Amino acid sequence: MAGGTISFARGAPSADILPHEAVRDAAARALAEDWERALSYGTGIGHPGLCQWVAERHGDLDPAQVMIANGSLEAGAMLFEHLLSAGDRVVVEQPTYDRTLLLLQRLGVELVPVPLEADGIDVGALEAALAEGPIRLAHIIPNAHNPAGCTLSSAKRQRLVELAAEHGFWIFEDDPYRELPFEGEPLETMLSLDQADRVVHASSFSKTVSPGIRVGYLAGPAEQIGKLAKRANETYISPNMLAESIVLDLCRSGELDRNIDFVKAELKARCDALVAGLGEQIPEAEFVVPEGGYFLWLDLAEGTDTVALLGEAKADGVSFVAGPDFMIDGGANSLRLSFAPVPAAQMSEGVSRIAAALARLRA
Amino acid sequence: MAGGTISFARGAPSADILPHEAVRDAAARALAEDWERALSYGTGIGHPGLCQWVAERHGDLDPAQVMIANGSLEAGAMLFEHLLSAGDRVVVEQPTYDRTLLLLQRLGVELVPVPLEADGIDVGALEAALAEGPIRLAHIIPNAHNPAGCTLSSAKRQRLVELAAEHGFWIFEDDPYRELPFEGEPLETMLSLDQADRVVHASSFSKTVSPGIRVGYLAGPAEQIGKLAKRANETYISPNMLAESIVLDLCRSGELDRNIDFVKAELKARCDALVAGLGEQIPEAEFVVPEGGYFLWLDLAEGTDTVALLGEAKADGVSFVAGPDFMIDGGANSLRLSFAPVPAAQMSEGVSRIAAALARLRA
Numbered sequence A, B: 001m002a003g004g005t006i007s008f009a010r011g012a013p014s015a016d017i018l019p020h021e022a023v024r025d026a027a028a029r030a031l032a033e034d035w036e037r038a039l040s041y042g043t044g045i046g047h048p049g050l051c052q053w054v055a056e057r058h059g060d061l062d063p064a065q066v067m068i069a070n071g072s073l074e075a076g077a078m079l080f081e082h083l084l085s086a087g088d089r090v091v092v093e094q095p096t097y098d099r100t101l102l103l104l105q106r107l108g109v110e111l112v113p114v115p116l117e118a119d120g121i122d123v124g125a126l127e128a129a130l131a132e133g134p135i136r137l138a139h140i141i142p143n144a145h146n147p148a149g150c151t152l153s154s155a156k157r158q159r160l161v162e163l164a165a166e167h168g169f170w171i172f173e174d175d176p177y178r179e180l181p182f183e184g185e186p187l188e189t190m191l192s193l194d195q196a197d198r199v200v201h202a203s204s205f206s207k208t209v210s211p212g213i214r215v216g217y218l219a220g221p222a223e224q225i226g227k228l229a230k231r232a233n234e235t236y237i238s239p240n241m242l243a244e245s246i247v248l249d250l251c252r253s254g255e256l257d258r259n260i261d262f263v264k265a266e267l268k269a270r271c272d273a274l275v276a277g278l279g280e281q282i283p284e285a286e287f288v289v290p291e292g293g294y295f296l297w298l299d300l301a302e303g304t305d306t307v308a309l310l311g312e313a314k315a316d317g318v319s320f321v322a323g324p325d326f327m328i329d330g331g332a333n334s335l336r337l338s339f340a341p342v343p344a345a346q347m348s349e350g351v352s353r354i355a356a357a358l359a360r361l362r363a
Helices: A020-033 A035-039 A048-057 A072-083 A098-107 A123-131 A154-167 A222-236 A241-253 A255-281 A306-315 A344-362 B020-033 B035-039 B048-057 B072-083 B098-107 B123-131 B154-167 B222-236 B241-253 B255-281 B306-315 B344-362
Strands: A066-069 A089-094 A110-117 A137-140 A170-174 A199-204 A216-219 A295-299 A334-338 B066-069 B089-094 B110-117 B137-140 B170-174 B199-204 B216-219 B295-299 B334-338
Touching (some): A020 A035, A020 A241, A035 A241, A048 A066, A048 A216, A048 A241, A072 A170, A072 B222, A089 A123, A137 A154, A222 B098, A255 A344, B020 B035, B048 B066, B048 B216, B048 B241, B066 B222, B072 B098, B072 B222, B089 B123, B098 B110, B154 B170, B306 B334
Parallel strands (some): B170 B199
Antiparallel strands (some): B066 B216, B295 B334
16 A cells, blocks of 8 residues: 555654754764763663753752663663562553553552543542552553553642552652653653652653663652662663763753754644544544643544454554553553654545544444 | 772773774764664564674574673573572572672572582582482583683583483573683584573673673574563563664674774783782682683682681772672682783782782781
8 A cells, every 4th residue: 555554553753753863973972072981881870970960850859869771661660570569559540551561460469440531540549449458559651641642630640649648659650751742841740749759750761862772760769769770780780871871962962952842843743633634534533632742542432343443454554552452451442543653744644544444344 | 009999899891991982983883874773662682683693693593593682681680580480490600690699599599509610610510419309590601700710611511511401401601701712712602502492692792892882692592582582572672772783883894803802912911910910929829710701710728718808908909809709608718800900000019909918917
């Protein structure tokens, strides 16, 4: 079919918005000015300069509250292994990031599903879950949710932090899309609201620089970060010091902020085109309009089987991820569209292929 | 004291032998010619081009037998988690790499210590351990052992592979120093001798490029590598693709081999100077003269307490790692000297400081 497969499946940007020239220039500078640090072993915290930069980016953190890691997924996995034991009750949003579900299932914890609303997690349902027994940790994706596209309201952020302090559970604030709101500034982090040392925040340069550079971080109570950095050191000595030196150069030179502005504009154009295409071609689709990030979560009419739809869609040269992948139960009539990999000019064609597959599924 | 502390402690090269200009040039080429791969997510195997290169470097491996990882320590940790369960009997050499001991202890396996001889593991003692019950895995460092400095003989390599096939245990061939023999070519790997799919080989570019670049690999039976790559993908999506693209450029351009020649000559000069200094200044020292790598393992007179000696030595501006760190039991009169971080011109001074500390300890 025309132009090959259009994939809405992967949570990754298309190559045309990867800042390869900026990274090349940053690598040249890092390997001229910071080569000894970049090429030597570090410790479990990673590059101290990048810890310092992240601490400043978050306002007034102590650099001892930050550790840099090889992407935030592995950092989160280390946090889970550090804090959780088999049988612990762990709140997961529904839908939620499929890779997190897998990591938690591997640890043998009891998953406590809590639904999402248009403004983030259903706090009433979370309180009901707390009433049934102690919660050890809640995994929360606050901004431009993967896969749901929603953003947690300010009031709910405040309430979650209060509940964590009151009930003594951990909040894992998993926040890779924070820097990518389409308009205005992001809301305050739960980390910044936390007075009780119950929040560990994770973020990443995968969406603001590029995924292949594999640099993410944790920020939280210094005592926990210290223990996690020791665990990181025991596992891999230090994370990738060269990549972190390059990222630090991008941060300090202003290239990071320039790239964030560029990427946000591109993503907004893609999201706008997707929303317009859906309105025209799949009017039954219900969704929260994303205010940032990569993802749009779509509910089709009750009874639609999105796994079967995906089979049809692939034959039409389009792909996405079916809803059940992000759910413990359910999601049968839902699906996730990632607009990050699809240039705006291809969006209408991509949606029309899904619409055609849907029509054929129901024929 | 003159010139600051001389540290024989860390298994890492001094900065003057890090190939920063070659890495800078390779980064520029990788980010011009391979930027899309370098900046995008890969899969659990890492950079396919580097898998291919490693497969060729090992003779005739199928690239599906190779996965690239963020250093060989973490790759080994994943292998242990994949193959081992609490209570499994695991053979460790004595002395052995302290970080491996820690990883194995974390898994709750039963460590079965087997002594080293001048030509590697005591195979008779290993056979005695096999007679006492099944062994699940043997961790073997074949070349320029860390910390013992010895190299496993060809006959013992053959015998270990036979025993693994006969008794059905895994050999983890942990081989970061393979490319650094001071003279001639390295002996054949156990991987290359294995006909029974019982050997998983690990190596690294930490010693041939630089540690901060954090690129290592596993090579072994395709079925196991496939499972491990899936586990890697679940843990960190892909390893660092940018670092791997840079390493691949160094490999293909010939810079890797040029740097190996340079580093081997530097390490040989350091080792020769250390051996000469010990002969002159600490004649009681007994050791296997290293034929490559980074380390020399020293036995002092019976009754010497090297932990106490280290305390004295630090006051004299010299450090090393005391023997007990590498042993389950014993090692009290032994110590490890890493010559990689000490330029040859400082070697005599470093040894004289240890000799002075030893004299004071006994005074």
